[in-house]
Amino acid sequence: MIKxxxxxxxxTQYEGWWTQRRVSVLHDVSLAIHEREIVAIIGxxxxxxxxLAHALLGLLPENAHLSGDMRFRGEVLTDRLQRxxxxxxxxxxxxxxxxxDPLQRVGKQxxxxxxxxxxxxxxxxxxxxxxxxxxxxxxxxxxxxxxxRRRVLFATAMHNTTQCIIADEPTPGVHPSxxxxxxxxxxxxxxxxxxxxxxxxxxMAALRVADRVYIMKDGRVVEEAQPSQxxxxxxxxxxxxxxxxxxxxxxxxxxxxxxFHVTSE
Amino acid sequence: xxxxxxIAWTYNGKTWLFQHKTxxxxxxxxxxIYGFSGSGKTSFGKIxxxxxxxxxxxxxxxGVPLPMSGRSPVQLIFQHPEQAINxxxxxxxxxxESGPIDRDIxxxxxxxxxxxxxxxxxxxxxxLQRFAxxxxxxPEVSYIVADEMTTMLDSVTQQAIWRAFFRIARMxxxxxxxxxxxxxxxxCLCDRVLDFETMKPL
Numbered sequence: 001m002i003k004x005x006x007x008x009x010x011x012t013q014y015e016g017w018w019t020q021r022r023v024s025v026l027h028d029v030s031l032a033i034h035e036r037e038i039v040a041i042i043g044x045x046x047x048x049x050x051x052l053a054h055a056l057l058g059l060l061p062e063n064a065h066l067s068g069d070m071r072f073r074g075e076v077l078t079d080r081l082q083r084x085x086x087x088x089x090x091x092x093x094x095x096x097x098x099x100x101d102p103l104q105r106v107g108k109q110x111x112x113x114x115x116x117x118x119x120x121x122x123x124x125x126x127x128x129x130x131x132x133x134x135x136x137x138x139x140x141x142x143x144x145x146x147x148x149r150r151r152v153l154f155a156t157a158m159h160n161t162t163q164c165i166i167a168d169e170p171t172p173g174v175h176p177s178x179x180x181x182x183x184x185x186x187x188x189x190x191x192x193x194x195x196x197x198x199x200x201x202x203x204m205a206a207l208r209v210a211d212r213v214y215i216m217k218d219g220r221v222v223e224e225a226q227p228s229q230x231x232x233x234x235x236x237x238x239x240x241x242x243x244x245x246x247x248x249x250x251x252x253x254x255x256x257x258x259x260f261h262v263t264s265e
Numbered sequence: 266x267x268x269x270x271x272i273a274w275t276y277n278g279k280t281w282l283f284q285h286k287t288x289x290x291x292x293x294x295x296x297x298i299y300g301f302s303g304s305g306k307t308s309f310g311k312i313x314x315x316x317x318x319x320x321x322x323x324x325x326x327x328g329v330p331l332p333m334s335g336r337s338p339v340q341l342i343f344q345h346p347e348q349a350i351n352x353x354x355x356x357x358x359x360x361x362e363s364g365p366i367d368r369d370i371x372x373x374x375x376x377x378x379x380x381x382x383x384x385x386x387x388x389x390x391x392x393l394q395r396f397a398x399x400x401x402x403x404p405e406v407s408y409i410v411a412d413e414m415t416t417m418l419d420s421v422t423q424q425a426i427w428r429a430f431f432r433i434a435r436m437x438x439x440x441x442x443x444x445x446x447x448x449x450x451x452x453c454l455c456d457r458v459l460d461f462e463t464m465k466p467l
């Protein structure tokens with residue numbers, strides 16, 4: 001469904017008035033999301049996961065330079081194609097809860113982009129499914145807790161026209177029972193034929209639903225793994241960073257070999 | 266000892282977000298709070314750290330109410346550092362605002378000197394959160410409330426941050442209240458974990 005080949009992204013920044021500097025944030029990233037598949041991208045903050053999502057959707061700022069190849073069902077993802085797909089075929093769950101409109105009641109925001117006839121019914125169903133009471137619909141984003149805002153953001157992306165969801169960190173700070181509802185929805189959507197790119201730092205959540213997992217570090221894909229490889233002490237994983245991610249989980253050893261240290265630069 | 270006595274909170278004076286929350290934390294003790302999102306855990310943390318006044322009840326430190334001005338001996342660390350740090354200040358100013366910082370602590374969290382000349386948006390979430398933690402470790406601070414402090418971070422960064430955090434906090438005999446949805450994490454870190462609903466051990 002989506003195929004990315006050797007994607008690199010650099011940003012041009014100004015240092016002072018006249019000097020420009022180029023900062024490289026993605027290096028030769030190649031990956032694929034097949035039809036009816038949940039693909040997880042795991043990595044630390046700053047590893048370039050969100051940049052990748054924004055590149056696919058055409059949401060990068062103007063000072064970004066892309067090279068490489070991105071395709072949607074074989075067609076090159078041009079600006080124009082991205083605009084047609086966004087919000088109709090591909091839905092996006094942004095990372096920051098600041099993406100909600102602060103001046104609109106959250107119920108309204110979930111109704112946006114739906115047909116008039118069923119918008120209210122769909123919004124009510126979604127709120128019910130994610131444990132948001134009907135009074136919440138009348139509130140503004142600042143009146144909600146962090147976990148509640150996450151659930152609203154998640155609800156905004158659930159449409160019946162969706163063929164692909166790009167979810168950028170949709171789950172942090174939500175309660176385990178809500179997390180389960182979200183992951184169950186991902187699996188239900190996959191059954192219905194939707195492909196999902198699940199970007200997260202929550203390895204445990206990813207392993208519960210993903211068909212394949214890519215590990216990102218410092219703008220590169222360092223490993224592609226099957227969820228079944230994450231067992232024991234991670235012996236069947238290849239990259240040392242992937243092993244560390246696995247071992248550092250509180251559910252496992254809660255240990256890593258690395259510590260913070262001051263480097264001299 | 267940090268004590269919250271029969272704390273209650275309401276936004277509008279009519280409906281209670283929570284009532285009758287009592288907890289006592291000794292110096293050197295690590296207490297976890299586990300509960301549903303929207304149940305008021307963050308508001309409870311804010312009340313303990315004097316960011317808000319409770320609608321009912323009192324917060325006392327060694328039997329004395331928390332001072333209402335000056336540096337609070339109870340410091341709160343949030344989930345989103347980008348919302349807790351002035352976006353227009355360079356990191357040097359952010360740190361200096363909280364007073365002199367021990368070099369030991371600066372180094373324990375691996376802060377780099379050249380980051381001090383950067384703006385918050387030029388650092389990653391994990392790097393920024395380390396600044397938010399370091400500035401909370403003023404010598405006068407004896408308690409820390411950590412509200413979903415590492416929820417936004419990957420497991421490797423999370424583990425490294427908690428390791429450094431505990432090293433400093435143990436050295437100074439600090440008390441800690443850790444608020445999280447991650448029960449496995451709370452079990453790893455805490456002496457006891459309370460259910461926010463009942464305030465009973467889980």
